[in-house]
Amino acid sequence: SAVISQKPSRDICQRGTSLTIQCQVDSQVTMMFWYRQQPGQSLTLIATANQGSEATYESGFVIDKFPISRPNLTFSTLTVSNMSPEDSSIYLCSVKKGRDYEQYFGPGTRLTVT
């Protein structure tokens, strides 16, 4: 397994501003992912964070809105840019180790945009 922390745990932001969410893992992992979970909904993959290169985004998500960094094998950030109330969600990072499919999730960042 892996111990994953996210900062901040929650935030209330004004529309038009940006928030950067950090994800820290206690050990090196092969892959890191960012998900969005809108209120009462399931999880939707935003992007795969690639170490040392640009993230791979899913359909409907773009780099200008959700820039992602992954400078090393234990850390990644997701920025939610130019926020609107529709961005109010829980943002979760997950990690995969080795060749297993199993992913472990962080506790999430609950974002409210007013």
Added chain:
Amino acid sequence: GESVGLHLPTLSVQEGDNSIINCAYSNSASDYFIWYKQESGKGPQFIIDIRSNMDKRQGQRVTVLLNKTVKHLSLQIAATQPGDSAVYFCAESGGSNYKLTFGKGTLLTVNP
């Protein structure tokens, strides 16, 4: 059943009963399936997984059944306890990108 908007499928059981949570998946090429439990205010927690070359796998108090013919997955929880109350998600994956596609989720409520 289907969930629309904020309305998750729900299952309410009595403490001590067995629970069965169902999931239909869409991609016949998926070869890995996983169940997560999400308690309020927390991230999803791994419960059990199964590969497509199996049709049943057991863990502690949990069993996952896979029916590839009808693309159906189920999670059975034995002797359900109040601490099992949560939202349960199934997820599927296939291919070398290891991406997970999540189902809609089911809210399990255990009554003491």
